[in-house]
Amino acid sequence: MATRNLRAWFLVHKWTSLLCTLFLLVICVTGLPLVFHEEIGAWVDDSRPYAQVASDTPPVPLDRLLAVARRHYPHDVVTSVFVDDDEPQVVVGLAPSWERYNTRPATGHTMKFDAHTGAVLRDSSAPAAMGAGFLTVILHLHGTLLTGLGGTLFLALVGVVFVLAVVSGVVLYGPFMRRLRFGTVRTRRAARLRWLDLHNLLGIVLTVWMGMIGLTGVMNEFSTPLFALWQASDVQAMLRPWQGRAAVAPAELTSLDAAFRAAQAAVPGRRVISTIFPGSRFGTPYHYAMWAKGTTPLTSRLFTPILVDARTGAVAVVVRMPWYLRAVELSRPLHFGDYGAAPLKVIWALLDLGTIGVLVSGLVLWFGRRRLSLEARLRGTGYNRDVAGHDALPAPTRAAR
Numbered sequence: 001m002a003t004r005n006l007r008a009w010f011l012v013h014k015w016t017s018l019l020c021t022l023f024l025l026v027i028c029v030t031g032l033p034l035v036f037h038e039e040i041g042a043w044v045d046d047s048r049p050y051a052q053v054a055s056d057t058p059p060v061p062l063d064r065l066l067a068v069a070r071r072h073y074p075h076d077v078v079t080s081v082f083v084d085d086d087e088p089q090v091v092v093g094l095a096p097s098w099e100r101y102n103t104r105p106a107t108g109h110t111m112k113f114d115a116h117t118g119a120v121l122r123d124s125s126a127p128a129a130m131g132a133g134f135l136t137v138i139l140h141l142h143g144t145l146l147t148g149l150g151g152t153l154f155l156a157l158v159g160v161v162f163v164l165a166v167v168s169g170v171v172l173y174g175p176f177m178r179r180l181r182f183g184t185v186r187t188r189r190a191a192r193l194r195w196l197d198l199h200n201l202l203g204i205v206l207t208v209w210m211g212m213i214g215l216t217g218v219m220n221e222f223s224t225p226l227f228a229l230w231q232a233s234d235v236q237a238m239l240r241p242w243q244g245r246a247a248v249a250p251a252e253l254t255s256l257d258a259a260f261r262a263a264q265a266a267v268p269g270r271r272v273i274s275t276i277f278p279g280s281r282f283g284t285p286y287h288y289a290m291w292a293k294g295t296t297p298l299t300s301r302l303f304t305p306i307l308v309d310a311r312t313g314a315v316a317v318v319v320r321m322p323w324y325l326r327a328v329e330l331s332r333p334l335h336f337g338d339y340g341a342a343p344l345k346v347i348w349a350l351l352d353l354g355t356i357g358v359l360v361s362g363l364v365l366w367f368g369r370r371r372l373s374l375e376a377r378l379r380g381t382g383y384n385r386d387v388a389g390h391d392a393l394p395a396p397t398r399a400a401r
Contacts, residue, residue, distance in 0.1 A: 006172075006175060009168050009171045009172055010168075010172060012164060012165075012168040013165060013168035013169050013171075013172055016161045016162070016164045016165040016168065017165045017169075017362055018366065019158075019161050020158045020161045020162045020165060021359050021362060021363060023145075023155070023158045024158065024162055024355075024359055025356065025359050025360075026141065026142075026145070027142060027155070027158075027217070028352055028355050028356045028359065029356070030138050030141050030142040031142060031336075031352055032349055032352055032353075033134075033135065033138055034135075034138060034139060034142055034336060035336060035337055035338070035345050035348050035349050035352065036345055036349070037135055037139075038338070039342075040135060041135060044134075044135075045122075046122070047112055047121040047122035048114075048119070048120075048121045048122065049121075050087070050088050050089070050114055050116070050121070051114050051116055051117045051119065053116045053117070057116045058116075059083075059088075059090075059115045059116060060090075060113070060114075060115060060116065060117065060118040061257050062081060062083070062090065062256045062257050062260065063255055063256055063257050064118060065081075065090055065092060065113050065118060066078060066081070066092065066256060068111075068113070068118065068120070069092045069094060069111050072111065072120075072123070073094050075096070076094040076095060076096055076097075077094065077095055077096075077097060077098055077101070077250065077277070077279065078092060078093065078094055078250075078277055079093040079094060079095050079098075079101055079108055079276070079277055079279075079280055080092075080093035080274065080275065080276050080277060080280070081093070081256065081274065081275050081277075082273065082274040083115070083260075083272075083273050083274065084115070084273070085271055085273055085293075088114060088115040088116050089112055089113065089114065089115055089121065090112070090113045090115050091110050091111070091112050091113075092110065092111045092112075092113065093108055093109075093110050094108065094109055094110070094111065095107055095108040095109070098279040098280070101280070102279075102280065102281040109123075109124045109125045110123075110124040111123050111124070112124075143155070143220070143221070149224065149225070152221050152224055152225075153221070153225070155217070155221050156217075156218050156221035156222055159214050159215070159217045159218035159221060160214075160218055162210075162214045162217075163211060163214040163215060163218070166203075166207060166210050166211050166214060167211075169203050169204075169207070170204070170207055173200060173203070173204050176200070177200055180197070183201060184197060184201075185197040185198055185201060191368075192365065192368055195361050195364045195365055195368075196361075196365060198357070198361050199358060199361035199362055199365060202354050202355075202357050202358045202361065203358050205354070206351060206354050206355055206358065209351050209355075210355055210358070212334060213335060213355075215331075216331040216332070216334045216335035217335055219327060219328050219331040219335075220328065220331060220332060220335055222328070223325075223328040226324055226325060226328065227325065230321070230322060230325060234319075234322065235284075235319070238307070238317055238319065239284055239286070242284070242285075242286045242287075245286060247278060247279060247285035247286065248278040248279075248285065248286055248310040248311055252310070252311055253277075253278070253310050253311075254309075254310060254311060254312060254313040255313060256275070256288070258313040259275070259288045259290070259308045259310070259313045260272055260275070260290070262308055262313055262314060262315050263288075263290045263292065263306045263308050263315060264292075265315075266306055266315045266318055267292045267304055267306060267318060269294070269295065270292040270293060270294050270295065270299070270304060271292060271293060271294075271295055272290050272291070272292045272306070273291060273292065273293060274290065274291045275288045275289065275290045275291070275308075276288070276289040276290075277310075278310045284307065286309065286310060286311075287307040287308055287309060287310050287316060288307070288308040288310050289305060289306075289307060290305070290306040290307075290308055291303050291304070291305055291306070292304045292306060297339065301329055301330055301332065301333050301339065302326060302329055302330070303321075303329060304318065304319070304321070305318075305319040305321065306318050306319065307319065336348070
């Protein structure tokens with residue numbers, strides 16, 4: 001590689017790394033507890049325990065659970081229902097009004113029911129457990145830096161810069177490490193060389209994982225604006241036949257159980273797990289917006305929206321999501337490592353710690369740097385160019401190392 005090209009890659013690696021390192025440290029540190037968010041959530045959950053029942057005990061009808069929720073909060077509107085397919089629980093979302101909820105989703109609250117007995121396990125209008133609040137803050141810090149859509153788009157840009165840093169680091173690895181055996185860390189040399197060897201070793205070993213995490217992170221950050229774009233275009237086109245009609249009033253809602261059965265029949269091989277009620281800005285004024293997912297390890301990460309007429313309970317349309325939203329769905333389990341149970345989560349945590357090591361060692365090298373030219377750095381590696389028409393670099397010297 002010509003010195004001019006190598007110098008360009010060196011500058012790309014230096015400045016992309018510097019621009020994203022501090023933000024990546026925040027992302028990596030907050031990512032550690034998120035890898036185990038299910039385990040942490042279960043540990044801090046202060047809900048009442050599930051009832052011990054026979055395995056063939058049928059679930060309580062959803063309409064009965066809605067009636068209980070409305071008795072507890074007669075002046076609230078029901079915003080959503082989630083039927084957990086992993087745990088015997090049903091979560092009913094409520095809010096003081098649609099106007100307040102659509103402008104400030106944080107005004108909503110939930111009631112968690114035992115799916116087998118209908119008992120209230122937890123009412124989130126009570127003070128939340130500290131651990132649950134901690135996870136919520138960590139998730140928002142990881143995904144938005146607590147700044148909303150602006151932070152989301154900024155972190156997407158950080159992810160792109162990080163991928164450039166990884167690619168440029170791979171390009172530079174060969175010329176700068178050609179005289180050393182793979183995995184060598186010169187423990188008897190100067191401290192700066194030990195940090196350099198550690199930085200290069202961790203970086204090249206974690207290259208594929210860091211590149212994958214960077215790319216899937218960018219895809220996840222773009223999911224919010226992409227979903228909004230899809231709602232504003234394709235979804236609005238689907239709703240044109242209903243435009244002009246009056247929104248469905250709570251008293252006009254058909255049986256939720258019947259709507260679930262109709263949606264389930266429309267998507268065989270999948271399982272309907274949740275619905276958004278008419279009136280939410282995340283749904284439509286005329287339908288139960290239901291979501292179904294597959295039952296295999298792969299399809300369980302792919303969701304299918306189904307619109308069910310909230311007045312009649314008939315399936316209006318099974319929505320086909322565009323390829324880019326499907327790609328975002330598949331990228332999430334790759335990013336968080338939550339598709340392989342505890343062993344994969346431990347591996348993801350160790351790889352995350354290794355990435356933190358790459359970032360910290362890079363900062364140590366930057367703050368302890370000596371102002372050497374690129375040629376001086378390369379003389380310490382024994383790198384000689386063999387491109388015809390160019391002079392070879394001088395032989396290595398001890399001073400350059």
